[in-house]
Amino acid sequence: MSRGPVFAGSGSEIDDDTGREMAARLEEEYGHMALVLWEVAGRHLTAFWRGHVPEAIYVKGRTPQELRAALAARLAEVTRPPHIPGGSFPIPRQGRGPG
Numbered sequence: 001m002s003r004g005p006v007f008a009g010s011g012s013e014i015d016d017d018t019g020r021e022m023a024a025r026l027e028e029e030y031g032h033m034a035l036v037l038w039e040v041a042g043r044h045l046t047a048f049w050r051g052h053v054p055e056a057i058y059v060k061g062r063t064p065q066e067l068r069a070a071l072a073a074r075l076a077e078v079t080r081p082p083h084i085p086g087g088s089f090p091i092p093r094q095g096r097g098p099g
Contacts, residue, residue: 014062016040022064034071047071053078 014022019038023045026036035048042060045067049057057074061067 013043014038019043019045026064026067030071036067049075 016038019040023036023038026045026047027034030036030047033049033051035050037046038044039046039060044060044062045064046058046060047067047070049071053075055078057071057078059067059070059074061070
């Protein structure tokens with residue numbers, strides 16, 4: 001299931017130089033596993049996750065804290081194991097083969 005960007009709340013206005021600096025620091029903080037940009041027109045940070053996940057991760061936030069929270073929530077959402085109705089997978093018993 002593909003979703004649009006996650007936009008995390010609103011905060012105080014950030015100037016462009018500070019926004020670009022914050023984006024660079026966040027990218028380093030994530031070990032370059034996220035491409036982080038300061039979007040001048042939108043006045044927010046945007047992150048695209050580069051790591052292997054089942055679906056694309058694209059989040060936005062007006063502050064580094066909001067971006068971190070949005071990215072953590074989205075990573076948890078797409079990496080969570082699917083719900084299995086009726087419980088979990090059967091546990092194999094020693095000495096018994098499949099079926």
